[in-house]
Amino acid sequence: xxxxxxxxxxxxxxxxxxxxxxxxxxxxxxxxxxxxxxxxxxxxxxxxxxxxxxxxxxxxxxxxxxxxxxxxxxxxxxxxxxxxxxxxxxxxxxxxxxxxxxxxxxxxxxxxxxxxxxxxxxxxxxxxxxxxxxxxxxxxxxxxxxxxxxxxxxxxxxxxxxxxxxxxxxxxxxxxxxxxxxxxxxxxxxxxxxxxxxxxxxxxxxxxxxxxxxxxxxxxxxxxxxxxxxxxxxxxxxxxxxxxxxxxxxxxxxxxxxxxxxxxxxxxxxxxxxxxxxxxxxxxxxxxxxxxxxxxxxxxxxxxxxxxxxxxxxxxxxxxxxxxxxxxxxxxxxxxxxxxxxxxxxxxxxxxxxxxxxxxxxxxxxxxxxxxxxxxxxxxxxxxxxxxxxxxxxxxxxxxxxxxx
Amino acid sequence: xxxxxxxxxxxxxxxxxxxxxxxxxxxxxxxxxxxxxxxxxxxxxxxxxxxxxxxxxxxxxxxxxxxxxxxxxxxxxxxxxxxxxxxxxxxxxxxxxxxxxxxxxxxxxxxxxxxxxxxxxxxxxxxxxxxxxxxxxxxxxxxxxxxxxxxxxxxxxxxxxxxxxxxxxxxxxxxxxxxxxxxxxxxxxxxxxxxxxxxxxxxxxxxxxxxxxxxxxxxxxxxxxxxxxxxxxxxxxxxxxxxxxxxxxxxxxxxxxxxxxxxxxxxxxxxxxxxxxxxxxxxxxxxxxxxxxxxxxxxxxxxxxxx
Ligand code: SF4
Ligand code: SF4
Ligand code: SF4
Numbered sequence: 001x002x003x004x005x006x007x008x009x010x011x012x013x014x015x016x017x018x019x020x021x022x023x024x025x026x027x028x029x030x031x032x033x034x035x036x037x038x039x040x041x042x043x044x045x046x047x048x049x050x051x052x053x054x055x056x057x058x059x060x061x062x063x064x065x066x067x068x069x070x071x072x073x074x075x076x077x078x079x080x081x082x083x084x085x086x087x088x089x090x091x092x093x094x095x096x097x098x099x100x101x102x103x104x105x106x107x108x109x110x111x112x113x114x115x116x117x118x119x120x121x122x123x124x125x126x127x128x129x130x131x132x133x134x135x136x137x138x139x140x141x142x143x144x145x146x147x148x149x150x151x152x153x154x155x156x157x158x159x160x161x162x163x164x165x166x167x168x169x170x171x172x173x174x175x176x177x178x179x180x181x182x183x184x185x186x187x188x189x190x191x192x193x194x195x196x197x198x199x200x201x202x203x204x205x206x207x208x209x210x211x212x213x214x215x216x217x218x219x220x221x222x223x224x225x226x227x228x229x230x231x232x233x234x235x236x237x238x239x240x241x242x243x244x245x246x247x248x249x250x251x252x253x254x255x256x257x258x259x260x261x262x263x264x265x266x267x268x269x270x271x272x273x274x275x276x277x278x279x280x281x282x283x284x285x286x287x288x289x290x291x292x293x294x295x296x297x298x299x300x301x302x303x304x305x306x307x308x309x310x311x312x313x314x315x316x317x318x319x320x321x322x323x324x325x326x327x328x329x330x331x332x333x334x335x336x337x338x339x340x341x342x343x344x345x346x347x348x349x350x351x352x353x354x355x356x357x358x359x360x361x362x363x364x365x366x367x368x369x370x371x372x373x374x375x376x377x378x379x380x381x382x383x384x385x386x387x388x389x390x391x392x393x394x395x396x397x398x399x400x401x402x403x404x405x
Numbered sequence: 406x407x408x409x410x411x412x413x414x415x416x417x418x419x420x421x422x423x424x425x426x427x428x429x430x431x432x433x434x435x436x437x438x439x440x441x442x443x444x445x446x447x448x449x450x451x452x453x454x455x456x457x458x459x460x461x462x463x464x465x466x467x468x469x470x471x472x473x474x475x476x477x478x479x480x481x482x483x484x485x486x487x488x489x490x491x492x493x494x495x496x497x498x499x500x501x502x503x504x505x506x507x508x509x510x511x512x513x514x515x516x517x518x519x520x521x522x523x524x525x526x527x528x529x530x531x532x533x534x535x536x537x538x539x540x541x542x543x544x545x546x547x548x549x550x551x552x553x554x555x556x557x558x559x560x561x562x563x564x565x566x567x568x569x570x571x572x573x574x575x576x577x578x579x580x581x582x583x584x585x586x587x588x589x590x591x592x593x594x595x596x597x598x599x600x601x602x603x604x605x606x607x608x609x610x611x612x613x614x615x616x617x618x619x620x621x622x623x624x625x626x627x628x629x630x631x632x633x634x635x636x637x638x639x640x641x642x643x644x645x646x647x648x649x650x651x652x653x654x655x656x657x658x659x660x661x662x663x664x665x666x667x668x669x670x671x672x673x674x675x676x677x678x679x680x681x682x683x684x685x686x687x688x689x690x691x692x693x694x695x696x697x698x699x700x701x702x703x704x705x706x707x708x709x710x711x712x
Contacts, residue, residue: 007708007711008711039567040565040567041563041565041567041569042562042564042569043565044564048564050485050486050487050488050552050558050561050562051558053549053552053553053562054549080691081684085698088695091712092711112548113546113547113548114546114547114548114549114562114563114566114569115545115546115547115568115569116547118526118544121526121544122525122526127527127544128525128526128527129521129522129525129526129527131522131660132522132523132524132525132526132527133523133667134524134525134548135525135526155711159711178712181712182696182712185692186685186688186689186691186692187685187688190684190685191681193684194677194680194681194684198677201670205666205667206553207553208662208663208666209519209522209553209659209660209663210556211519211556211662212556212652212654213553213556221662221666224666224667224670349553351558352558352649352652353485353558353649386711395708
């Protein structure tokens with residue numbers, strides 16, 4: 001029988017499991033290495049060089065992974081723009097995924113830039129080059145994190161202080177905060193739509209400026225549109241996939257009706273994306289390059305298969321009714337989508353001469369450590385706050401009541 | 406910002422025209438003409454003997470430690486341009502025909518520089534008077550977007566420094582301030598690289614082509630039009646793209662192309678603002694409905710809304 005998610009409820013169980021400590025160890029190593037990197041320079045810990053000046057931190061942790069962090073954007077568009085309130089129950093999970101992924105990405109940028117102390121200048125608009133796409137990305141991301149995501153995530157946090165065991169003054173403060181959030185909410189979700197639309201597309205535009213240095217199978221004026229739509233698709237895949245893993249891990253029922261719908265929407269968006277991508281290849285007359293079978297064409301075809309197969313499969317109910325099947329398809333889609341977001345920045349980037357780049361081990365640790373940090377944040381939050389969706393019966397059981405009053 | 410950047414309105418027109426597939430010749434002309442008064446270099450592969458005097462002179466004039474890496478510490482021998490090398494002489498040899506050529510590589514001082522367009526903090530600037538592209542570390546984030554954007558792979562980064570700098574040829578602007586020319590041009594024994602205004606040097610180049618029919622590859626001046634034109638010009642007897650540094654580029658500058666795409670999407674920042682205004686008016690209504698429904702549910706079930 002299908003469960004019907006209606007309330008968000010914190011997960012019972014200990015936070016400090018062996019998984020937690022493993023992640024914490026990785027994150028700790030990343031922090032130590034980041035400190036060392038500040039003194040010794042980027043070259044001392046990474047494989048970056050004058051040809052490949054952007055590597056994992058920028059291209060993977062930010063450009064690629066914030067696509068998964070678009071879960072809040074993807075669900076938000078459904079709930080608020082298309083007015084599908086039945087998905088509202090997923091909003092907390094989606095907004096949490098987003099805030100963690102963006103925070104982790106921003107830390108990545110902080111470690112990646114060579115002169116982080118100069119970031120203070122961003123506060124002074126007279127130093128801005130307002131034509132710079134990177135500036136737009138930096139400002140829109142920060143704005144989204146501080147204005148959009150904070151507002152969307154705040155209720156779940158302060159709500160806790162309304163519970164009985166906190167002093168009256170806390171309750172009062174929490175109440176004021178919630179009232180404030182409710183007052184500004186429509187303006188905040190407006191920003192939570194506009195700002196990611198801007199920076200998720202501009203992450204693609206960034207590579208446009210590299211012109212002929214990005215292989216023509218990827219370099220196209222369509223990059224901003226393709227990047228944005230892929231962020232939407234991956235955001236969807238992320239929310240469905242993460243909810244599935246979470247429910248499995250903590251023994252909660254799946255609402256396959258909602259997840260199946262999301263899977264369907266993901267598939268439709270994937271079809272639109274594929275039409276644009278293939279149309280663009282035809283339109284620019286790049287078809288011969290697809291069948292050249294050099295490493296670029298192989299990556300292109302791989303990407304096509306990884307995105308096409310799940311896209312087509314998820315259109316069919318048979319593949320969406322079975323959680324295991326749907327999960328596998330979503331993982332495949334995610335790998336393909338992430339590949340699409342990563343390839344133009346590194347694999348299809350042609351710096352000339354004989355430059356070579358492969359991430360070093362410390363670089364992989366730092367990159368992985370920032371991801372671990374986000375997962376730790378997730379574990380902590382879902383175990384302390386009401387985030388993950390459950391059926392009403394679970395909610396009442398947690399309140400010590402067997403049924404609704 | 407680069408002096409060539411058009412006002413938002415002009416750019417919007419360019420964007421619209423680009424959409425319609427029209428090349429806006431007028432905008433381009435207006436961009437290139439005044440640039441001819443700016444400082445320029447002309448390098449001629451048929452004159453260069455590969456003595457590399459210009460490479461040593463460059464490090465000396467710029468106070469750079471000579472990179473002796475490839476020679477095992479014996480003499481200056483950089484492999485590529487790097488954080489110690491702003492100017493390099495490369496050799497091209499065609500194995501089959503034996504055809505050979507030197508090529509000098511340094512910043513091209515583009516007329517519409519991609520590095521300047523890229524830099525978020527305007528740490529890279531194009532001098533509005535002489536057109537030289539320089540880096541100022543005061544606001545530089547070390548983000549290295551300039552390295553990604555430059556089609557000639559010019560800006561270099563100090564990978565092992567605590568407060569790394571971007572290193573690139575600045576046309577010896579410190580020497581020009583003293584009334585001297587770029588060190589490489591002044592030291593060259595063959596006048597293979599000379600400096601002057603872009604207008605003068607284009608004339609010189611055209612005269613050389615006219616006086617020596619068939620000597621230069623396709624009678625072309627590389628840099629006259631590439632990527633919107635560069636202030637460093639090349640006469641080559643070999644196809645430029647074989648030489649490594651002189652990559653094949655279209656006539657239109659890349660920043661201009663990107664800007665036209667961004668402008669079709671953003672319309673000079675008008676579209677995000679309009680979209681936001683339209684959106685919030687809808688969202689305010691949705692939000693009221695949502696609040697009412699939440700209140701309704703709370704009255705019925707006693708469950709407070711979870712926002
Ligand atoms: S100094 Fe002149 S001749 Fe010698 S390598 Fe440099 S450009 Fe060529
Ligand atoms: S050659 Fe590169 S570094 Fe020099 S001005 Fe042009 S874009 Fe900038
Ligand atoms: S590294 Fe410095 S100069 Fe280069 S784009 Fe970034 S801020 Fe500008």
